[in-house]
Amino acid sequence: MFGVFSGAVLGFLFRPSIPLVGQLPLDVVLTRGASLNGVDTLLRSAAEQSFDYVMFGRILGAVVMAVVVAVTKGVSQKPSPSVAATPSNALPPSVPASSPIALAVNAFCTKCGAALGQDVVFCGSCGARRG
Ligand SMILES: [Zn+2]
Numbered sequence: 499m500f501g502v503f504s505g506a507v508l509g510f511l512f513r514p515s516i517p518l519v520g521q522l523p524l525d526v527v528l529t530r531g532a533s534l535n536g537v538d539t540l541l542r543s544a545a546e547q548s549f550d551y552v553m554f555g556r557i558l559g560a561v562v563m564a565v566v567v568a569v570t571k572g573v574s575q576k577p578s579p580s581v582a583a584t585p586s587n588a589l590p591p592s593v594p595a596s597s598p599i600a601l602a603v604n605a606f607c608t609k610c611g612a613a614l615g616q617d618v619v620f621c622g623s624c625g626a627r628r629g
Contacts, residue, residue, distance in 0.1 A: 505559015506552050513548035522548050536574075538565060 515521045515531055522545050526533065531545030612623035617626055 501559040501561075501563025502556045503559070505555040505562065507555070508559065509552040509555020510548070512555070513551040527552060529616045530612075533616065538624070 512526065513521055513527060514596065521539060522531075522541060525603050526541070527548040529545070530549045531539070531542030534542055535547065605614060606612065607621040607623060607626060607628070609626040610621060610624040612621055614621060614628060620629065622627065
């Protein structure tokens with residue numbers, strides 16, 4: 499896992515610096531200050547904090563690498579031929595409101611079948627209300 503390693507290195511490089519002491523050496527950080535003796539035990543909390551930086555860097559590096567790998571795989575994947583072959587006019591044609599079927603229904607009386615005008619409400623032949 500290159501990401502974990504590089505992340506750990508970055509986390510180590512960006513570990514907090516202690517005043518008058520500077521950044522703690524790698525062995526102190528990795529042991530979380532367990533090897534510190536005497537007055538140096540005061541730096542143990544700083545060593546633990548630096549250790550957390552390394553751990554955070556490892557996690558961050560792993561996440562970054564996972565994203566990079568995912569993106570790389572996604573880019574390298576060729577588009578499936580089925581998607582590319584799909585015609586752009588695959589959508590069903592829209593049915594106009596003034597379709598021939600609707601006009602045919604309204605043009606004749608539903609009761610007697612006589613021809614009706616566009617604005618006629620009642621049939622002129624049988625007097626039935628227009629359906
Ligand atoms: Zn009629």
